[in-house]
Amino acid sequence: MSTIDTLDPRRNLSRAEPHVVIVGAGFGGLAAARALRGSGARVTIVDRQNHHLFQPLLYQVATAGLSPADIAAPIRSVVARHERTQVLLDEVTGVDAAARRVRLASGATLAYDHLVVATGARHSYFGNDAWEEHAPGIKTIDDATRVRRDVLLALERAETERQEDLPRRAEHITFAVIGGGPTGVEMAGAIAELTRHAAEMDFRHITRNCVRIVLVEAGPRLLATFPESLGVAAKRSLEELGVDVRLDGRVTDVTADGLTVNGAFLPTAATIWAAGVQASPAARWLDAPADRAGRVLVQPDLSVPGLPDVFVVGDTASISRADGRPVPGIAPAAKQQGRHVGRVIAARIAGRPTPGPFRYRDWGSLATVGRSHAVADFGSIRLTGLPAWLLWSTAHIYFLVDFRSRFVVGVNWLWSYVTFRRGARLITGLGSADRAGAAPDAALPPLRQVG
Structure with missing residues (x-):
């Protein structure tokens, strides 16, 4: 060795x-x-990996709000000025x-x-590791781009379904998020916005009313680490976005076709894990x-x-x-x-005296619930709605590694907020099986009336 x-x-x-x-x-x-x-x-x-990743914004990559380069920086460039620091891949x-x-x-x-x-x-899949194949979590860029591909592919397949397969089309645009903590809440809200607002501008045969997002939480409320009032506010904001929030939902099985919640099978196009x-x-x-x-x-x-x-x-x-x-x-x-x-x-x-024991400074907790909605807990001060969202956005941009990332993320978010458009709706890593099954143009359902 x-x-x-x-x-x-x-x-x-x-x-x-x-x-x-x-x-x-x-x-x-x-x-x-x-x-x-x-x-x-x-x-x-x-x-x-050769890069440092800002994991709190990975869900934005998964829902096409940001590109991977916006939230990652090469490790070597981060420590380039540290003369005695070296990096080993x-x-x-x-x-x-x-x-x-x-x-x-x-x-x-x-x-x-x-x-x-x-x-x-x-x-952690709580002893059900086989579920990982069908309900990926988001910890890496590869995880995020896989979820993004699954979500966008589901919309593409729903767009090209034959008219006689309308029930199957409904299955294609049902998305489930398992876990009602900050990650699950943020993911459900982002998917709702992507599919119900931005996607409607690009597709001709599906509308926001065709899309169903289900958030499953095993506990009695969302955001269990936040004050109860903020969990209630988050649930209300998600429901306003059209998310079906299911509390006390016990998931007993996850397959390629969907998941079983409280004994009932829910067919889904994509399932995302955010439970542990x-x-x-x-x-x-x-x-x-x-x-x-x-x-x-x-x-x-x-x-x-x-x-x-x-x-x-x-x-x-x-x-x-x-x-x-x-x-x-x-x-x-x-x-x-x-x-x-x-x-x-x-x-x-x-050879100096060492600092005392570690003491954590709690600067508060933040979670976003879609466009212009968030919750913030600063102890005696609790905020919801747009003020909390502005604080959340500022904090996350501040913690990015370099100025370029902060600038790019800030501009992208502002553009997305004003126009409802997302610049990272790219489907990558397609195999032949992913491309199969598209209906020919003559078999498409009639165009919906626009204008």
């Missing part, structure tokens, strides 16, 4: 410098790297904590003095204690018990606030944790 040497001969680096390995270039990993800039440490970022498969080495999918190992694990989370996540296998790599979701139970400084030079941040870490409530798995929390760990490591390298 080979060992990777990350020294760059073009830079003034030395093996005597402490080596910090950061696994994952998400919000937490990049925040740690930035906090280590100027610390005198040699930093290596390992990620299986590889996947971590394990950690040898005793030898202080990271095992890589390429077969090599990477030695470290300090290790930061920021590997995020993946979808589980941590990466970091706890197993480190032989560390974990909670039920697989997150590592970390120390107050975010280090792993018994491994003071190994830190875990973001969705992979489980830590509580001062009031006993868990720190949420959201981007601001991951960034705060990454920044804290970077400062702890930098202080150790410099």
Whole structure:
């Protein structure tokens, strides 16, 4: 097994410098790297993708509101000015904590003095992993473009159905979202807008009344982590968009043709999963204690018990606030944790006292419910409607990595808001089976009257 040497001969680096390995270039990993800039440490970022992804806006890619390039940036360009930071495109498969080495999918190992694990989370199907094939979640650009393809293909097929197959056409334009948290609410609202407003401008045989969106939530209300009044407001906004919200909905099966909810089968053109996540296998790599979701139970400084030079941040870490409530798995929390760990490591390298225990600053919770509708919880202040949506938009644009992304997203959103048009309605990755079944022009149903 080979060992990777990350020294760059073009830079003034030395093996005597402490080596910090950061696994994952998400919000937490990049925040740690930035906090280590100027610390005198040699930093290596390992990620299986070459880009940093702004996951909170992935659903906008899935519903053709944004293109993938608008919410992603190459990792190398993000840290280009970090003289002692290098990027390695590889996947971590394990950690040898005793030898202080990271095992890589390429077969090599990477030695470290300090290790930061920021590997995020993946979808949880609660023991029904076979459902993933038919109800994809959205964690990567590939996931988002697959959902976008499924939704747009369903509209195309409905447009070309033969007139005698009208019941089948109804099946083609029924979409289901499983999970009533922020991701599910945002996805359902975005699909409703895409299909009922923008798509109506492009198609001639389907209208907004042909499209059905169903949001299934197992609990008694939407947005369970928000105050109840905001969950009620979100439900009302979704219903105004035409979304069929089904609370206390127990999903028992998901197939290529639809899903079974409370014993009744619902045929769908596309089903999207937004019901749960589980941590990466970091706890197993480190032989560390974990909670039920697989997150590592970390120390107050975010280090792993018994491994003071190994830190875990973001969705992979489980830590509580001062009031006993868990720190949420959201981007601001991951960034705060990454920044804290970077400062702890930098202080150790410099021989200074380390910062105190990690303390999460809660800046509030936001969720959008379609065009110009959102909910915002800032503790004593709660907002709904357009003011909340403006805050949501500003916050998300601010957290994008670079100025170009912020500018592009801002312009695209403004254009979409004013015109109802979306510039990313591209169907990519089509196979021959996807193209099959289109009806000839002579078999199309009559054009609907326009004007």
